[in-house]
Each structure stands twice: as structure tokens, then as C-alpha cells.
Amino acid sequence: MAGQPRESGEGRKRDFLLTAGIILGSLIVLNLPPGSQRSIQLFLRETVLSPLLEINGAIARMRERALDFNVLRAQMDSVTGLVAAGRTLAEENRQLREALGLSERERHQVRAATVIRTGTPGAESIFLLDAGSDDGVRPFNAVATEAGLLGQVQEVFSGRAVGFDWSHRDFRASAMTPDGRTYGLVEAVRGGFREQDRLILRGTAYLSDLSPGEELLTSGRGGTFPRGIRIGWVAEPAEASAGWSRSYYVDPAVYPGAATHALVYLDSVADTVAVEPDSAAGPGQADQR
């Protein structure tokens, strides 16, 4: 079934030049500076793809509304119990802080947002939020669901924000055990397939011995993620640098594909332990937030 050229020599030459020009253009697009690439992406998302994103958001909201009432009731009962128990703790904490001369604990403002995920190639670790700069969302704000840490905001626009979840190669979070004995840095490790991506806790002390199932929380170090957001649970030891440090695989608390609703922590927090610059207090009296 051999074919035949359908065009004249002149037509073929023009076709070849046009084709070469378009492929050259695609190479230019591939090597554009990040700022220009983001502008093109924003233009496409806000024009051609905007109705599709609206549909995606509407479906995510419908999925939330379809949650079983009994499950929601159970979750609300749990939260009510926690809040009731926390009231006395908060008062005790306030009194102790007052006695120790510590400043008031920092409160985090949060903004609820719908998580929109697309299934296009190259967007596997990316999510969109239907909240943007108008709502106070800023780059590097933490994003969490009721189960734990989802990821981080990267780009913010009016009414929309783009973030990456924990499976992104640039994701890092300082982690600790709830008792504060062990600290480390959590990052994503790539599986053979993207569905096999998981977390790893690196840099823990060599003598630390974490058992499977132990919970890991954000430590607040570095100031990006507020302290105390659940990251996941220790799964199994991964590797050890002889006499130096240990690593553990971590089962994530949140599976990004299942997230439809999230909270954005609006204010980037300062490091959890900060010293007031012009502290009139004596040495050693730090401002613990």
C-alpha cells in the first residue's frame, strides 16, 4: 500500500519550511524562561480551559456534598469532643505562658478551598485551588486536609492558586514525632510508577528507633509549614548511614488523588522558636511561639 506525493515541488518546499518553523517554535516554547511559560499557562487556564476547570471544581464540590451524613456526623462528634477537651487545655496553657512570661501562641488563619486536579500529562503532582490572592493566599502557604498535610501553594492568581502535593520532587517538610524526640526531613521518593510514590523521613539521629505506625507531624522548623500537621506514619526502615543517620519510609496521611477539599494556612509562620530582637527580659528568656 505504497502512497504517492500529493503536492508539487513548490508546495512540498513550502510545507517543509512551515513544518520546520513550527517544530522550531515548539523548541523555543520548550526553552522559554519560566516567567514566560507561566504567562502562557495562565492565559490558557483562564481562557480556553477555564470552563473545564469550572466543571472540575463543580464535580469536586458535588462529590463533597455526596458524603455520607453519618460519616460527617461522626467526624463532627469527634471534633466537638476534641474542642471541649481543648478548652481547659488552652486555659492551662495561657496561665502557664503568663507565669513563664511567654507571648501568646500564634493563631493560624485558614481558608477553605476546593482542590481541583487535572489528568493531563506532566500535571501529576499539581493541584489547583479555587482560592487566590483575593482570599489572602500567598505562595508557599501550607495546604492540608482533615487527614493531614497535602502540599504547598506555589503560584497565586486572582481567584485561583496552583500548588504541588507531597509527591512532587521539590516537596520537603521538617517532621517530628508527637513527643518531639525525633526530628527529620520528609521528602518524596519516586516509585517505579507514579502510583508507587511515597514519603521518606531522612536525617533522623542514628540512635533514634522509630517503630512502624509511629505518627509524624510537621515540626514548624523552617517556617513554611505550621507545627503539628500530620504527615503520615512510619512504615519501615529505609536505609542507614553507618553511625550517622537513619531513614524511614512513611505512609502518607493524605493520598493526593482523593483530596477534594483542603484548608490553606494563610500566614506563613515564623520559625516556631524565635527570640524577640529587643527583648528587655534577661538572657535565656526566649519568645516561644
Added chain:
Amino acid sequence: MNLRVLLLCAGLVVTHLLLHVALGLGKVAPDLAVVALLLASRALGSAGGAATGFVLGLLEDAFSVVSFGANVFAMSVVGALAARTRELFVGDSIPFLAVFLVLGKWGRDVLVWVVSDSGSRVPFSDFVLMESPLLALYAAAAGLVARLIFARGSLSR
């Protein structure tokens, strides 16, 4: 390009965007954009195929963070090469179309892998040799079904 092919390709692109962007189905849904590109390219010629690939690649890359432009390049090249096949092969028999769609989709995935950021791509053997051929078969099957349902007869007529 006749009206039948135009409508089929437009329908495939709209369906692809609905499945991947509006519903966020990811790999669960077949890659109908490549199927549309391959079918359109054989009717449009090299420049038309490359231009169609460029536009479809831009839409695909609108959400890509680490390798923006990889789909633009891959689909432009695939569109141009797919158009050249009409000079080598005539006819739209089902076996030919199946091989054409499988190779087109697989070729696009290989090109995307080659030009993607090395830090973000999965290992060559896992993606190009295992995952991508399966995705190519899936896309080809979907393309053939669409072709048989919506555009019976020769596409190049």
C-alpha cells in the same frame, strides 16, 4: 480535510479535554488528543499536522510545571511525521490504523520522555517499555472504536 474527519477529530479533542481536565481521570481515560492529531494529520499535511500538534500540546502543557513545552514539541513532531505517512501508505484499513495509532501514541510518549526534565521523569524501562505501550494500545483501541462508530468508510476521501 473533509467534514467527517473534522467533526471526528474535534469531537475526540473535546472528549479528551472533558475526560482529562474536567473530570481529571488521568490515565484511566485514553489519550484521545493523540488519536485526533494522528487522524487529522493524515488529512492535513505536514505543516497542518505540526500546527495541530503544537496547539494540542499547548493545551496539554497548560498544567505542566516541570516540563512545559515537552508535549508541544512531541505532538508537533508526531503531527508532522504522521502526515508524511500518507505519502508512504494509502488506505485506512483497520490493521493499518491500529498500528499507526499505537506507534503514534508510543512515539509521542518517547519524545515527551526524552525532552522532559530528567529529575521529574520516571525510569526509561518502566515508562517507555512497559507503561507507554499499554497506554498506546488503549488509545488505539479507543481511536478505532471512535473511527468505526463515527466515521465509517475511508477518511482520506
